[in-house]
């Protein structure tokens with residue numbers, strides 16, 4: 121096959137046609153040799169329609185032979201054209217097609233298909249990696265039963281894994297230096313869920329008894345020496361299995377479940393049937409080596425991949441336009457899991473903040489796309505926060521609209537009805553509504569209109585206007601919704617927007633929570649009989665972040681402070697504070713401090729920080745957290761990242777200076793709980809981190825010393841918090857802390873990635889030279905996407921260096937992306953999105969980014985990166 125990954129053609133949803141053959145079973149034979157791997161594939165093919173050509177795909181394969189029902193095909197019987205193999209006139213009866221191909225996993229730097237990572241061989245087939253292993257239709261609607269034989273050298277590859285149950289493993293009869301393993305997966309699956317791992321791995325074993333009493337062997341495979349860091353991931357897996365049984369009634373369906381940790385991996389993790397493959401950073405962790413945030417993330421990713429066994433594997437996607445069918449749903453499920461295990465309120469805030477800073481940014485930029493796109497060039501570019509996180513919000517809105525009980529009845533029907541199938545998002549919505557036995561009339565919304573959420577890109581805005589009659593107690597709320605144009609979608613239709621809201625009394629007394637369904641461009645709600653008073657009751661809006669929208673309501677400062685102090689919905693309370701923080705930071709960034717508002721904020725903070733104030737440290741830390749940079753940039757007329765960075769530094773300095781006595785008092789009160797093991801003590805550590813960052817910014821030498829000491833200490837959470845607090849400050853403690861962290865962890869690549877990211881994000885005057893030195897550092901592994909993302913992502917998050925006024929940061933980034941693209945298109949095309957906000961910058965800055973984009977466009981790029989760069993140039 122040729123070496124070009126694919127032609128630069130557009131794939132459209134409207135062109136979907138079922139594959140004209142079924143392939144009920146596949147037998148694969150992998151003969152792993154010194155450098156190359158020989159793959160023999162036998163497909164049982166059954167024609168579904170008359171006289172259709174058989175089309176298979178293959179990339180970077182050396183085709184050695186092709187046989188049909190045991191007979192070698194003549195050159196005249198098939199056409200090999202680029203990455204397509206075409207048999208124009210296959211038999212009209214079922215037949216067996218056997219191909220033998222040779223592949224070179226050591227030359228494969230794309231990290232798709234079969235590739236070498238360290239001394240092991242591993243696979244990544246989603247979305248279109250299977251065609252780099254053997255000739256196959258490689259589309260998700262072709263479901264087969266797989267049987268796999270792997271043969272390899274016993275010493276180099278003592279562990280041989282694939283999907284399903286192990287049927288046998290043992291030495292080869294003729295050659296004792298080699299051995300083989302045979303695997304059989306009884307469940308039908310698409311090719312993207314195929315996996316194979318061969319290597320010298322150590323196994324950590326545990327088990328889980330399902331609620332019907334079956335024992336499942338749980339095996340975690342890691343590189344030698346990594347065994348001590350696996351218990352958190354293993355415990356997370358058992359919690360996930362128990363949760364899916366309890367909440368969804370879904371049990372695991374095989375006798376064993378394998379997980380492998382791999383250092384060189386493009387994604388976070390991959391849900392291959394019964395053989396999950398994880399980026400090692402999402403497996404290897406304990407309290408000393410991972411932060412609380414990382415431990416929670418690992419728990420949720422382990423759960424996410426496990427939950428895919430049903431939402432993704434047992435029911436898969438008909439085509440890649442349906443990607444959100446499995447990803448949106450599984451993100452929704454892992455969010456609910458984390459909320460159940462920890463704090464539902466705080467989890468919702470975390471998700472809302474993530475959505476605002478990442479998905480809303482995507483929705484407002486040149487790569488905006490719907491949850492269900494209608495065309496793509498490279499599907500790898502659509503593994504986005506829109507497909508995943510916005511997709512999850514759509515399902516959450518359905519739950520809000522239907523109510524928990526009816527929604528869960530719908531979920532049960534979905535899992536029953538489509539088990540063993542490749543389904544669509546339309547199938548999903550239909551099953552949910554039917555299972556909820558919702559009569560269209562009593563639904564309260566139009567399902568067809570709801571489905572616009574899947575097709576319409578962009579973040580809607582809801583404007584809320586309020587009129588209050590102080591003498592009669594009549595409150596009139598007017599709502600107006602609109603969605604801005606996005607690339608290819610100039611006109612937008614009104615959406616079904618569930619709005620959870622409540623009124624708070626004059627002293628913050630909570631009122632009843634209600635659901636209002638907005639579905640018109642404009643609508644009005646009149647409430648009569650409220651107690652007349654001079655001020656209207658405070659409005660608590662979009663409680664629990666009930667829809668992924670922006671909203672604008674004229675709420676004065678008194679109302680926001682009342683909500684910030686008293687709202688009983690954690691999200692709405694936090695959000696009121698966020699509005700205040702946004703106002704303060706934007707004012708500072710524009711050079712005009714809002715002194716009155718700063719005074720009022722200081723007063724409010726005194727109340728919260730006092731020992732008799734907010735007692736939950738995790739809640740307090742969340743209330744004190746500044747809004748993310750992306751959110752603030754979107755609110756500036758001309759986005760100015762360096763000014764926002766300086767504004768945040770200035771505000772922290774002011775808060776740390778003025779509130780120092782209270783902050784120190786809190787620090788002392790928190791200290792005794794800091795050493796508790798996760799999840800205990802995490803709120804205390806989170807609040808300590810915020811307080812350190814404020815006091816450090818205010819030049820508090822005692823805190824600098826405390827932070828430096830924490831880098832030597834037993835908690836990774838506190839060590840990283842200390843580094844982050846010191847990072848913006850040009851002081852010797854910062855340099856010592858970074859050096860000390862490096863010295864301590866230099867042998868652990870997973871942890872050292874964190875150091876690379878922090879170093880690259882440090883606002884030094886010679887920042888770019890430092891980043892260059894990092895890329896040439898002996899511990900930097902250019903083949904590991906984690907390391908590349910750490911350094912280049914760190915640089916992109918370094919406002920003073922990346923956004924330097926002379927454009928040097930942009931040019932440097934463009935040159936790096938071009939280099940990365942030559943070995944790994946997926947990582948490069950994701951990195952290219954760092955330029956996605958460029959149209960919102962001031963003209964001089966835009967001109968500088970444009971030069972960098974031109975520099976990129978002039979280079980020879982992969983399809984993936986070319987697609988992103990072209991969108992950005994048009995945007």
Ligand SMILES: [Zn+2]
Pocket residue numbers: 424428446447450
């Ligand atoms: Zn997933």
